[in-house]
Amino acid sequence: MATRTDPEVHDVGAHGHHAGDEGHHPRHLHHFDTMDQQKDASGLGMWVFLIQEVMFFGGLFCAYLVYRNRFFPAFGAASATLSIELGTFNTVVLIGSSLTMALAVNAAQRGLVKRLMGFIIATMILGTVFLGVKVVEYSQKFEKREIPGQNFCFEPQGGGRCAGVSEAQEKETIPDLLKRYMTGGLGHPPGEPSDSALAHGAASIPGETVTTPEGHSSGEEGPPPLPGGSERQRSMPGSEIYFSLYFAMTGMHALHMIIGMGLMLWLLYNAHKGMYSAAYYTPIENFGLYWHFVDIVWIYLFPLLYLINRHGGH
Amino acid sequence: MTAHQQTEHQQPHHESVHHIGSLFTYALIFGALLIGTGLTVWAAFQNIEVGGISLNAPIALIIATVKATLVVLYFMHVKDSSRLTKITVISGVFWLGILLTLTMTDFLTRAWH
């Protein structure tokens, strides 16, 4: 069969034989004829899963492409609020974690379980550093109100409009902000009466009438007013879309990393139990593929999100 | 039997047949990725223009693609993988291309924009 003449088949076939001598390898599942068939199948399964992931992120990249074209100035201005230092640092950290992961797989292939565990731990540490930096970056966005939604406020020139909104809001901690943000339809910034905010907001969009504060005025002409404060209405057109995409893309990426960290704990536990050897390390290898994929997503996210129009061209 | 004992037996055999990447290769790729990262940051601050068309975005994407290709080929071992794996990778990229290009046929050619 054409597909079974993979390069892996020849060498792993030797293991199948080796394991076959004393009966079955303990990890050999009954419905596979040989260990190499099993390994081949898992590997292909992982790759098919990864191209599924490509399309999953692809939807986000598609939205990004469309809006970056439409709102290039806003994307450039909003991108400039991100810290290049932190972004570059994180890129290096993630590339480093890819290296340690590759070395972990390498150790597994050689059957060096101690070394394998060491590199998995190293990968986890680097992953944690990455996520920690992400937390710092996110909280800066929260403080500056550069988060999409009702409290959104963005000023490229930094005139202080978004920073000191009101005393009440200054006192808010990040959990408070998060809570207000999460409660959806009710959240106006404290100290800002919702009705005036809406009236103000509606006035900035010509040709619209305001009916109810909730904005569910069915039967009226025109769209319901945007919930949120006046700063949201006055923010640079397209800037909120940039931040929506920033959080959606980096958030999905971070979610994949968190899942990856969980999986690494599980691999670590199994490695500790002695499940992996040079004859059987498929889970390590497949997880490595997953982790490298997450790295690749970031390799694209970094220039696309952090480095838009940094030279200040048109 | 422990994992360690088993590996002791098989290691020499492995070394000869298996596609185990050498540590030197990994270090080399890591270095290339770091250089790529530096390059991409540096390039972002240059105003690169040819005939009035800014080339910053294409350059950033080309660097990213080179980096991604290195990861795929060496860290993910696609270089030494079966043809089927290679086709799988290519089809993923191809389908992503379908999504992006056909969507853009609409957004880039609207008469009223």
Add this chain to the structure above:
Amino acid sequence: MSTAVTDVVVTETHVMPEEHYLNADHSLKSWLLTQDHKRIAILYMLTITFFFFVGGIMASLVRLELLTPAGDLLESDTYNKAFTMHGVMMIFFFLIPSVPATLGNFLIPMMIGAKDLAFPKINLLSWYIFVVGACFGLAAMITGGVDTGWTFYAPLSTTYSNTNVILTAVGILIAGFASIFTGLNFIVTIHKMRAPGQTWFRLPLFVWAHYAASIIMVLGTPVIAITLILVALERGFHIGIFDPRLGGDPILFQHMFWFYSHPAVYIMILPGMGVISEVVTTFSHKRIFGYKAIAFSSVAIAVFGFLVWAHHMFIAGISMYAALIFSLISFLVAIPSAIKVFNWSATLYKGSVRWNTPMLYAFGFIGLFTIGGLTGLFLAALGLDVHLTETYFIVAHFHYVMVGGMVLAYLCGIHHWWPKMTGRLYPELPAKLSALLVFVGFNLTFMPQFILGYLGMPRRYHSYPPEWQVLNVLSTAGASILAIGFLLPMLYLVWSLKYGQVAGPNPWESTGLEWETSSPPPSHNFHETPVVTSEPYNYGEKEGEV
């Protein structure tokens, strides 16, 4: 066979095999934790049958409302919810998993000579994921429903609607991952698990069709997953992606939605085409005409199906240049489907055609799918689409493809492989009656809708001008006949589980590895791994391969 209309009649008396996958263990736990692809197929079958009837009830409400021109049975809001839930239930919780998750799950390992799918645990997991997603869908329905239509267009779904959009979207998103895992499992299984000698061109066309459909499941579904996530985020947290008030573009939502949802039509129809290829050859007792053409046309449909999605958006305000391109490619995608119809017809030529129920359904499929496909060309034509889209013409068109094509193919396959799944034959006479009822009822339901659409009756309204009442009454009458046609198999198939004639391993004298093992098959499908030495459909005539 000398007479014009004959049946395969099983005259030998067979006995049920002593041990098979159904009696291996009777406990509930053995079913809920099973990793046997055959049992998982049965689990899927029971689940989707339930959702078929939920969707069916919604359809009945819609048709009853449309019996009279006045919107008297359902309020307009309720009516919106009824057709939305009908679409959501039927498409995401019945049609998408219908043939692949049941017949595909059951048959692919057997057809290629494997003991199971490559990842039995993921297979079971996919069923659980599906059930969880379906529960979300049900919960959304019970707690008030959704009224956006199954298409969830923004900004209706993100801003205006005050129904359970998020709950439904999450349900579909979760069920989508069941579909991805099924597709992944099939792709790997077909690549890596084939029996010795089972080369690509010895695979049954059913397997080719599922391979093609799996490509779509894996590459298309994640896009709708992320799209629905964005809709839920936008609705829940008021972020801006599609919101025009923030500069977002609702048409982007439509692009991302149809990138999946057009190919999804092929997730539904390709496995059905696979069923028809098997049934037509079996009941013509003849090698299929143009094996490679059918095999490659399946893959061609999977690829070209991804290039045509914006034909759903011609009136949405997309660029006219883009519309031209999408219109042109939409015409091209008809070619591989036409190849299949031609080849099935050519297979009948000089075959010894037997008229058992599966063959009746297959004939029904070929006829109705052809009508559905050809009216699709009307809609692919840019100028005509502007007039016909959003009318009952398009409703009739996709029901000819989805019900006339896919549901008939599903019933066709269920009857064809019923003896393999259960070891017993369904009763031929009521089965033929139900096939007839389905065919007549279906045409009576949807043929008038073509005319209504041509006359300009828009879809998704609960009232209409009185001059359209006659055609609407005909349509509702047809729907009642159709309902009886769908209920009948439920009765006699259940009856046959106990009283049906014991089928024996190969009641239809069919080729194919699945017929070489006992009926029902043993837990590991084959007592010995089969070795394949010849092409499929080797019915012993002397034609060269086409």
